[in-house]
Amino acid sequence: MDGNDPKGMSGCPVMHGGNTGTGSSVMAWWPRALNLDILHQHDTKPDPMGPDFDYHTELKKLDVEALKADMKALLKDSQDWWPADYGHYGGLMIRLAWHSAGSYRLADGRGGGGAGNIRFAPLNSWPDNGNLDKARRLLWPLKKKYGNAISWADLILLAGTIAYEDMGLKTYGFGFGREDIWHPEIDTYWGAEQEWLAPSDTRYEDVAKPDTMENPLAAVQMGLIYVNPEGVNGESDPLKTAGQVRETFARMAMDDEETAALTCGGHTVGKAHGNGDAGALGAEPEGGEIENQGFGWLNPNMNGKAANAVTSGLEGAWTTNPTKFDMGYFELLFGYEWELKKSPAGANQWQPVDIKEEHMPVDATDPSIRRMPIMTDADMAMKVDPAYRAICEKFMADPAFFKETFARAWFKLTHRDMGPRANYFGPDVPKEDLIWQDPIPAGPTGWDVEAAKKAIADSGLSVSDMVATAWDSARTFRGSDKRGGANGARIRLAPQKDWEGNEPDRLARVLGVLEPIASKVGASIADIIVLAGNVGVEQAARAAGHDVTVPFTPGRGDATDAMTDGDSFESLEPLADGYRNWAKADYVVTPEEMLLDRSQLLGLTAPEMTVLVGGMRVLGTNHGDTRHGVFTDREGQLTTDFFVNLTDMAYSWVPVSKSTYEIRDRKTGTTKWTAARADLVFGSNSRLRAYAELYAQDDNEAKFVRDFVAAWTKVMEADRFDVN
Numbered sequence: 001m002d003g004n005d006p007k008g009m010s011g012c013p014v015m016h017g018g019n020t021g022t023g024s025s026v027m028a029w030w031p032r033a034l035n036l037d038i039l040h041q042h043d044t045k046p047d048p049m050g051p052d053f054d055y056h057t058e059l060k061k062l063d064v065e066a067l068k069a070d071m072k073a074l075l076k077d078s079q080d081w082w083p084a085d086y087g088h089y090g091g092l093m094i095r096l097a098w099h100s101a102g103s104y105r106l107a108d109g110r111g112g113g114g115a116g117n118i119r120f121a122p123l124n125s126w127p128d129n130g131n132l133d134k135a136r137r138l139l140w141p142l143k144k145k146y147g148n149a150i151s152w153a154d155l156i157l158l159a160g161t162i163a164y165e166d167m168g169l170k171t172y173g174f175g176f177g178r179e180d181i182w183h184p185e186i187d188t189y190w191g192a193e194q195e196w197l198a199p200s201d202t203r204y205e206d207v208a209k210p211d212t213m214e215n216p217l218a219a220v221q222m223g224l225i226y227v228n229p230e231g232v233n234g235e236s237d238p239l240k241t242a243g244q245v246r247e248t249f250a251r252m253a254m255d256d257e258e259t260a261a262l263t264c265g266g267h268t269v270g271k272a273h274g275n276g277d278a279g280a281l282g283a284e285p286e287g288g289e290i291e292n293q294g295f296g297w298l299n300p301n302m303n304g305k306a307a308n309a310v311t312s313g314l315e316g317a318w319t320t321n322p323t324k325f326d327m328g329y330f331e332l333l334f335g336y337e338w339e340l341k342k343s344p345a346g347a348n349q350w351q352p353v354d355i356k357e358e359h360m361p362v363d364a365t366d367p368s369i370r371r372m373p374i375m376t377d378a379d380m381a382m383k384v385d386p387a388y389r390a391i392c393e394k395f396m397a398d399p400a401f402f403k404e405t406f407a408r409a410w411f412k413l414t415h416r417d418m419g420p421r422a423n424y425f426g427p428d429v430p431k432e433d434l435i436w437q438d439p440i441p442a443g444p445t446g447w448d449v450e451a452a453k454k455a456i457a458d459s460g461l462s463v464s465d466m467v468a469t470a471w472d473s474a475r476t477f478r479g480s481d482k483r484g485g486a487n488g489a490r491i492r493l494a495p496q497k498d499w500e501g502n503e504p505d506r507l508a509r510v511l512g513v514l515e516p517i518a519s520k521v522g523a524s525i526a527d528i529i530v531l532a533g534n535v536g537v538e539q540a541a542r543a544a545g546h547d548v549t550v551p552f553t554p555g556r557g558d559a560t561d562a563m564t565d566g567d568s569f570e571s572l573e574p575l576a577d578g579y580r581n582w583a584k585a586d587y588v589v590t591p592e593e594m595l596l597d598r599s600q601l602l603g604l605t606a607p608e609m610t611v612l613v614g615g616m617r618v619l620g621t622n623h624g625d626t627r628h629g630v631f632t633d634r635e636g637q638l639t640t641d642f643f644v645n646l647t648d649m650a651y652s653w654v655p656v657s658k659s660t661y662e663i664r665d666r667k668t669g670t671t672k673w674t675a676a677r678a679d680l681v682f683g684s685n686s687r688l689r690a691y692a693e694l695y696a697q698d699d700n701e702a703k704f705v706r707d708f709v710a711a712w713t714k715v716m717e718a719d720r721f722d723v724n
Contacts, residue, residue: 034685036596036606036685038597038600039596039600039609040606041184041185041187043183047182048182053148058149059149059176062149062150062176062426063146064176067142072162072166074089074138074139075089075093082134082138083305083365085271085309085322085364086364088166088167090163090166091270091271091323092135093160093162095160095270096118096159097160098160098413099118099129100113100118100156100157102225103118103123103219103225104252104417104481105216105217106251106253107215108216108480108571108601109417109571109601110187110480111480112416113157113178113414113417114178115153115178115179116151116178116180117181118136119136119152120183120184121286122184122190124284124296125286125287127197127284128223130296130297130312133285133297136152136156139159142155151180154177157174157178167269167325169265169325170403171410172408172410172430173411173428173429174426174428175426176425187597190222191214191219191222196222196223197223197228200221201233203217203220207232210244211247213247213251216251218248221233227241227378228241229272229312229314229347229378230314230348230349230376231348231377232244235348236340237377238377238381241381242384245259245263245381246259252416253412253416253436258405258412259388261395261402261406262409262410262413263378263381263382264395265325265410267318268318268325268326268329269322269323269325270318270322271318271361272349272374273310273314273315274312274344274345275310275315275344275345276302276310277301277310278345278346280300280301281298281299282296282298282300283297305365306364307365312347313345313346314345314348315343315344315349316349316371316374317371317374318373320359327399330395331359332355333379334383334392335359336353336354337352338352339351339353343374350375350379350380351372351373351374351375352372352373360373417480418481419483420437421433421439422722423482435563438488438563439559441557441558443527443555443556443558444523444555445555447523452518452523452531456528457535457539459514459517461514463540463620464536464619464620464636465506465509465536467616470533471621472501472502472503472507473485473491473530474486474715474719475579475602475715477603477719478602479600483572485718485719487526487556487720488556488563489524489529490564490569491507494561494564495566495570495573496573499573501574501580501582501623503624524557526556526557526558527555527556534550534552534712537550537709541705543634543638544634544637546638546702548709550713574598575587577598578594578595579612579616580622581622581623581626582622582623582624586658591659591676595613595678595681596609602715602718603714603718604711604714606687608707608711608714610692611695612711613642613678614642614682614695617630617631618630618634618639619635620635620636627673627674628660628676628679629642629673631645631673638708640695640696640700643682644696645663645673646680646682647689650666650667651666651672652664653683660675660676661674661675661679
């Protein structure tokens with residue numbers, strides 16, 4: 001220690017380790033603490049655009065045809081610092097778009113290309129995304145030119161679509177409208193592994209049974225988008241790989257036909273890169289030196305030649321004409337026998353036996369040289385798996401059918417997380433309503449809202465009935481992929497009407513009262529369900545001495561069974577709901593963690609989560625009318641009693657089971673109330689307690705009611721893309 005430096009700082013005024021997430025981090029010191037940061041990951045502070053920026057307004061200024069023309073010119077403008085394969089960047093741009101969109105998974109709607117998150121860690125540095133940093137830099141001149149009128153998220157996915165068009169595919173269409181984020185999506189769980197490409201066994205109960213992969217994951221290993229191209233855990237076995245391909249694509253909401261089309265169509269153009277020493281590559285973008293300026297995987301042996309690139313380690317093109325969308329993939333895969341070989345980088349890959357020279361693709365740099373084509377284990381799966389083979393034979397017999405099927409599957413892949421068509425903008429949006437877009441017809445708006453409110457108020461439904469039903473209808477919304485919500489009233493359709501969390505018997509009873517009211521006033525049942533919840537909140541507020549009107553905008557529509565893909569809605573079923581103090585089973589994940597997850601998907605902040613839980617408890621909306629957390633003698637009134645009694649030191653909190661507690665009077669020892677973990681966390685977590693104490697203050701009753709109404713309205717209108 002320097003004698004003149006009593007704090008031992010050695011002259012450095014900067015706190016070391018401040019950006020590492022270790023040492024001084026709260027989570028590093030207390031790893032079991034509830035991390036509320038996921039509720040504030042998209043705080044407006046990192047967003048440089050300001051509150052007045054509206055991307056959809058800016059989109060109207062975009063010259064789409066000029067952008068397309070510039071994109072096509074860029075595809076053929078090979079740069080010395082990253083030369084294009086065969087003089088065309090199409091394969092690279094398709095891979096960029098594919099890997100941006102391909103991280104989507106159906107289970108929680110997270111991932112995908114809808115926010116441009118591939119620009120940030122960890123996705124920008126995943127092994128499977130190697131050298132896609134170059135693709136983004138190649139696109140920079142277009143982003144710079146068109147500026148705020150095109151988001152990175154839209155530009156990246158447009159690049160892949162235009163690449164296909166430029167190489168001969170008639171695409172199905174394109175929708176603009178994806179808004180960029182400005183901070184990594186820290187809430188997304190990509191797996192528990194602590195190393196890239198750790199053996200896939202770690203995320204399966206039994207790796208031989210692909211459906212035992214841990215939910216909500218879809219990729220087979222940490223750092224991959226789909227499956228390992230060399231085979232299960234890098235060991236070639238196309239039939240086993242077929243099982244993993246089927247499961248991982250199913251977890252992206254793709255059926256066998258879509259999966260085969262995407263696999264075959266994806267490898268109809270472009271090439272894999274492994275012509276060199278993979279060990280010589282530099283660090284990934286996030287781990288590189290400052291002078292690399294965000295470039296990763298620097299290759300000292302590339303020597304300005306596209307043919308020398310190393311990415312996956314596999315080396316070669318799949319077809320004779322890698323810049324043309326044709327049937328060449330099928331001609332080679334099914335026209336030759338294949339044998340397992342090693343790439344120059346040492347990766348497993350399949351090569352044809354006795355291939356004719358004219359069927360060999362040319363070198364990516366020197367067209368005077370012919371190179372051996374390749375197939376991955378996933379490609380060979382298309383040939384050896386009976387179901388995939390039958391689909392491929394159907395494609396081969398009808399090339400037009402293959403191209404249309406692929407075009408539609410590509411559109412689904414790149415648009416799956418955009419939600420309903422109301423979020424699509426631009427001249428190339430298809431007019432067809434696709435079932436995976438969860439179509440909802442426009443609802444009526446000219447009906448008498450006040451007359452409907454009076455009829456609801458006179459119906460005999462309780463506050464609990466009205467509020468709980470509206471909540472159950474709206475809580476399915478996921479901001480991750482903009483699915484679910486109250487619009488469409490799918491709570492009255494299968495499978496939602498039978499979900500345990502929706503209390504089917506009570507739901508049927510409440511709907512039996514509300515549906516005639518909707519019919520009488522000419523409203524959608526979707527609107528009436530939400531309006532009834534609002535009526536319940538208003539009644540409860542008045543009973544507590546606060547006269548409020550909950551905002552309401554009519555226009556929701558009623559979906560039909562024909563508009564509903566029931567299988568894909570299974571993933572929206574709530575397994576727990578801390579707002580109604582319920583869990584379907586006893587899970588490894590704690591109730592409070594599941595509450596955070598649902599709140600984040602709903603787009604709620606920690607204060608909004610807090611005020612909603614406190615209000616829902618005193619309104620008596622617990623699932624099955626359980627008493628946990630109902631810290632009030634005035635149930636049905638919108639009071640601050642939950643917070644007042646939670647923070648009252650006249651009581652002690654005694655565990656009576658793994659997840660339930662008794663709230664006892666300290667003097668008499670008598671039990672006043674019972675509680676669950678999703679109640680007591682608002683007193684135990686320091687950040688949540690700060691909010692609880694705020695609402696427990698004597699001067700904040702009116703604020704509590706205002707804040708509850710605002711948060712409630714946010715949830716009820718989260719899926720109103722037509723008005724938001």
